[in-house]
Amino acid sequence: MSTLVWPPVTTGTRLHNQEESTRLRELEWLLASLQDTLRSLKAGLEECAHLLAPVEPGSTLVLSSLRSENLKGFITRVGARIVKGDIYLRIPSLPPPKPQTSYKLSISSLPTAPTMMLQQLTTTRTLINACLDVVDATCWTGDSNNADFVSSQMRLLHDNIQEAKASLKGWTDSQKPWNEDPMDENAFMPPLPPNVAFHLSVSEAAVLLHVRTLEAAYPNTGTNTPLSFTPGGVVSSYSGLSLRERLATALGGPRPAFHDEAHEVFMYKGQEVRVRDKVRVESQDPSLMAAMAKLGALERSIALSRRALDTVMGKADDDDD
Template structure:
């Protein structure tokens, strides 16, 4: 019955029919992509708005888990940290006389250096590049050229993937904490060389690492460097009682317990070899960054689907499979 209703076409006619159908499908797909790109642009603009330097910004609470080692807040406006007060209670960082915590305050002077989150700068740059690509796809070039559209979709996918990776965490081009020390005038009073204050992005959250530092090879007058405990005992007197306990521990021959992952490493910081005495790591979820991350993930999946569909119609089934 089906053979009578749909007789098979001769081979030459079948090839011509397949080619005509593929051409019609490609024309329809390229036309529909122009409409779909409008919604993609809207999503990218929402991501750009979430990272825009809009006052009053996002104020984030910082607090160490199960301890009073670090408490405070920071305010993010776009890619910059504009305000912040951090209170530290660490054995290696005695507070000033009459105070129960060591305070770090971001300077509000117009001439002070500003903390810029390079990962957010990278993300904003890539999102703006995606918007330029969408405009180029919709308004310039040949919208009916499948190869042209395929190339632009590939570029969109790469840029969105890199923007998402920058919000997710460490990237290949990101420098380590000891390679990018903050200028002392970022804080008021200025940040001592014995403290490292490092902000970055991890899983669309603000990640703060505060480290107290000591010279890796203190001068002892001999060829034997001072131990960490010995260095601690020679530090400035503490009015919290911590330094006294360290001195007693050194006198009794009891070494300090290593409680962080960088205790046995040596870093070059501001031209000097240093060790990390103490390290506090605090994460604070940023709702705007989390929303941008989710939107970028959804946009990336959409672009992958479009690339895959276009690749199939063009006879390039392998295109767009990554991601």
């Protein structure tokens, strides 16, 4: 069997010119096909924007602590705003007024009340709108036949989609911890007690609520000896319970706190405090789950398109994403 190729492959400048001509035709075809991809991406982004839009009556989410009666209630989300809600607390450090059996927190409906916002959803909507602007600029304003321009726009689109998805997953670099982002007490009616910290956030496309009761970190107990400091500005004790705490409990004092922040000290509203009791409740939000799933699919689609374009442009190994 002969291994010769007929007609024989030319070498040198002629072969290089033919390869370059083929690559340019393939690039022209790919740039044209990317216009369809961008239109499909725009439709998906518009669906995500609709899922996060402030459309009445909004989403009512049930709040219930697992395996306990510590927290029960609901909140209603309209876009990034929490417009109403009632939360009932049964925790030892927050006794209810007599003759009630639980302490009620009601989100104020007064027009003068501060707006309770989920900042992560605001960030996500801003990034999605930025993506839509990028798609419009790529399809209508810029030169759709310029491979370098399209490549830079696709990179920007990819980055924005990744940031929007990360914002729905939660705990991004821009997200403040609870003690640096206190809730305005006037957002509730009656106002939130000064020893209660109420913090809402988004984690894995679910609304996450933490309610903490606080106490002074160093009450006047006849000693000025502080706790030991650990890296990061958080204060902790060396042991689980101090001798003073054990004696106080034995003499009928309040029980010690048992949670992951029990022996840390936080700076909250200019004061050093400890967390006496902590309740964590997670409520799945179908709209947020759908939006994050769509953003994940869009992220994969744009990544494939970018890889194909970089390969044809001959710079597949230039960027490490």
